Amino acid sequence: MLHAMIMAGGRGTRFWPASRTRMPKQLLPLFGGRAVLAQTLDRLHGLVDPARTIIATNAEQQDAVRACATGVPAENILVEPACRDTAPCIALAAAVVSRRDPEAVLLVAPSDHVIRPTDSFHKTIRAAADLATGDRAIYVFGVRPSSPSTAYGYIQKGAQAAEQDGMSVFSVVRFTEKPDADTAARFVDSGEYYWNSGLYLFRADVILEQIRTHAPAIFDGVQQIAGALGTPDGPATMDRIYPALEKISIDYAVTEKANEVKVMGVDYEWNDVGSWTSLVDVEPADVDGNIVRARHVGLDTNDCIIWEQDDHLITTIGLSDLVIIHTPDATLVCAADRVQDVKTLVDKLQREGLDEVL
């Protein structure tokens, strides 16, 4: 049976000031007019039952996540007491799911990406699930690069391993984390590389076996936690064990070491919406090239992103290539080509002790 685990514990720092510790990117209607997590859950309708959907989040965000995740049972919200990156998170979900369903196939997905259309997504995941049911591979999903981006991880595909419902699956030669510009250009030119879209699919028992092999301490820890969850000792066990697990990504811990990793090339549009200017790729602009999600009146304003959370009026004169974000207590005005530095700004705010806006 197909299960899903949505990773919803990120901070989304690059979307400050909209994104805050308690109300991060995935809980905001950043695009599409609804909370990003709600759109991710919607995308599972008809593919995975909400009763088989797990959401991993943290203590600060859990209330907002529960409010957003209607239909997902309370016991399916895994509240991490500390961020330990994706390996412990995925391992725990697999441990929980495999106790409920030893045959479980698990789709792991970030909570904050744009994937459309949904029917193409369903077709892709179903094809991968069909294959995964019958083998012991870790499936990742590759997006054909539209540019030599240095913001994504790359997957070099090898020989074709299978075809399922018209979807091709390849062996994986190599994973490369965010490459430099020259390397990225070479990758894209070669035609052998996909962007790594950050979704995984595998049998729960397969990923647990891989974790036991490559990260045995994590395996032991999550098994203890999964055994205690649902009992009176659950929260205390989680609080005692989880924060002590190694902080490591599933790619470093397992995927890059596992023998059987396969990449399925996808046809759907994918965007990880990693910064404010990503909205340009996922939201329609007006005739002046502006993306406006605000009460806005402007003169000679072009190619700007203007976004707000309240009913404040934003006015602009003679601007281009700016990002203007207004929230009730903080405003950001940022050159469009500097949106990656929002993270640096947030670090500075933290250093200056402005915790009330973080």
Place this chain on the structure above:
Amino acid sequence: MLHAMIMAGGRGTRFWPASRTRMPKQLLPLFGGRAVLAQTLDRLHGLVDPARTIIATNAEQQDAVRACATGVPAENILVEPACRDTAPCIALAAAVVSRRDPEAVLLVAPSDHVIRPTDSFHKTIRAAADLATGDRAIYVFGVRPSSPSTAYGYIQKGAQAAEQDGMSVFSVVRFTEKPDADTAARFVDSGEYYWNSGLYLFRADVILEQIRTHAPAIFDGVQQIAGALGTPDGPATMDRIYPALEKISIDYAVTEKANEVKVMGVDYEWNDVGSWTSLVDVEPADVDGNIVRARHVGLDTNDCIIWEQDDHLITTIGLSDLVIIHTPDATLVCAADRVQDVKTLVDKLQREGLDEVL
């Protein structure tokens, strides 16, 4: 005796969104850390007694003006029921003052200029008042142009007419309203021109006589109003007559037609602070060239004006030559070389019916 009339009825549209119909430029702490009108009144300390200071304002602003103008008697606040430009306003003040003091010399000053240092201002006004007491001239005050600005009126000086306390007074050859750039450059090069700083000084009976000659209907109207003020019929008379007076500036109505107009060259620093970027001339910038009157954290931000009225946090990344103004209900982000268009923006807001932010 020296009296003063402060014209405080303007809207200060170019300082939107800080400046509003009910809280215009002159009532805001735009610069100098205090309400602009309060600074103008402070400047009269030691020169004109508050009991001899009249403030002209309008119905929408009168409460805020009264709150700001501590020491000025309530009956000295002239509340215009409609804006009729400076001729009716000055005429009324002169009519009111001359009934109290037939020998009155009247200084007329805008409420929203920067003039400093105060002792130089006092010396200048005292010298002009001494001269005006003994003649029948209209005195205007000329500022040596520091640039060929097209934003100011120019005064061509003629022969030297007098010297008083080291201050030179000249006859006036010609007034020129805001000239084009070539004309302004020629004016400045000639060395014969001053900027018109918008202050006037005259005997009240002299200006009234000139108004009777050149604008008899205004003369009749303000005499009727001045006669009724302080009686039960005062407000009704004001409301009936004042709005029907011709809307015309004192320069067009009188100064440019009068025979005896003299210009005194001033030594003090003067700035009419006509737009947001004027703050550059009157307020100190930080090491990055920014003028910040806000809670601000920035990265690579230069030559910006950042101003706010609340405790909101304004953050900026990779910006230069921008004006960012935040108020509780509206924000402006404007290219520094486009600040004159704030007026156009306000017109647009008005056309779109956004009266709540005007």
